[in-house]
Amino acid sequence: MDPICNGKHTVVHNREKPYAYGHCESSYTNQNDLGTHLRLHSxxxxxxxxxxxxxxxxxxxxxxxxxxxxxxxxxxxxxxxxxxxxxxxxxxxxxxxxxxxxxxxxxxxxxxxxxxxxxxxxxxxxxxxxxxxxxxxxxxxxxxxxxxxxxxxxxxxxxx
Known part of the structure; x- marks a missing residue:
């Protein structure tokens, strides 16, 4: 693995979106973006x-x-x-x-x-x-x- 890319950053390259909200189809690469989305719902x-x-x-x-x-x-x-x-x-x-x-x-x-x-x-x-x-x-x-x-x-x- 490239030393510049740590485990969190590889999520971006792999287009993984492990942070999901169960009440809609939205998912995100990081927890902060999921938090922002949750505030939209609430x-x-x-x-x-x-x-x-x-x-x-x-x-x-x-x-x-x-x-x-x-x-x-x-x-x-x-x-x-x-x-x-x-x-x-x-x-x-x-x-x-x-x-x-x-x-x-x-x-x-x-x-x-x-x-x-x-x-x-x-x-x-x-x-x-x-x-x-x-x-x-x-x-x-x-x-x-x-x-x-x-x-x-x-x-x-x-x-x-």
């Missing part, structure tokens, strides 16, 4: 963006996300002139114009332009509901549905 952390209702497991992720609402745009779409915050986001945006939908549902064949939209759609087939109400335990398939529930029924309660 929503321990700072909570929900007040501008768009997205949920985040840690205050640093929420802070990084909040900057996206105020970021100076660096790129402009040649097709429609829309200002885009990064080259990666421009690539995703261009799929609107090209109608490219590279992410295909293995159950029904429906196609999506964004991988995250496919991931959310897959929950309609798998029944996965990873976001639970902190008060009742009622499960939701999306963080935004849970956020709406929390605002409607638990106005005085905030997620930890």
């Amino acid at each position: 929503q321990v952390g700072s909570g929900i963006c007040e501008l768009c209702d997205k949920s985040f497991p840690t205050s640093s992720r929420l802070d990084r996300h909040m900057r996206s609402h105020t970021r100076t745009n660096n790129s402009t779409c040649d097709k429609c002139g829309k200002a885009i915050s990064s080259a990666g986001n421009l690539k995703k945006h261009l799929r609107i114009h090209t109608r490219e939908r590279p992410y295909i549902c293995k159950y029904c064949g429906r196609a999506f332009s964004l991988s995250n939209n496919l991931k959310k759609h897959m929950r309609t087939h798998t029944g996965e509901r990873p976001y639970a109400c902190e008060n009742y335990g009622k499960p939701f398939s999306s963080s935004s549905n849970r956020a709406s529930h929390m605002r409607a029924l638990h106005k005085d309660t905030t997620l930890l």
Whole structure:
């Protein structure tokens, strides 16, 4: 074995993901990433963006996300002139114009332009509901549905 690569690092080279969460299909190469994922399910952390209702497991992720609402745009779409915050986001945006939908549902064949939209759609087939109400335990398939529930029924309660 290469002296630079210790046992933990070989997991990366072998594409092993020994750290798994039993309630969904997610698995990770290290325990820290699994811990971050578990916080997504339990929503321990700072909570929900007040501008768009997205949920985040840690205050640093929420802070990084909040900057996206105020970021100076660096790129402009040649097709429609829309200002885009990064080259990666421009690539995703261009799929609107090209109608490219590279992410295909293995159950029904429906196609999506964004991988995250496919991931959310897959929950309609798998029944996965990873976001639970902190008060009742009622499960939701999306963080935004849970956020709406929390605002409607638990106005005085905030997620930890």
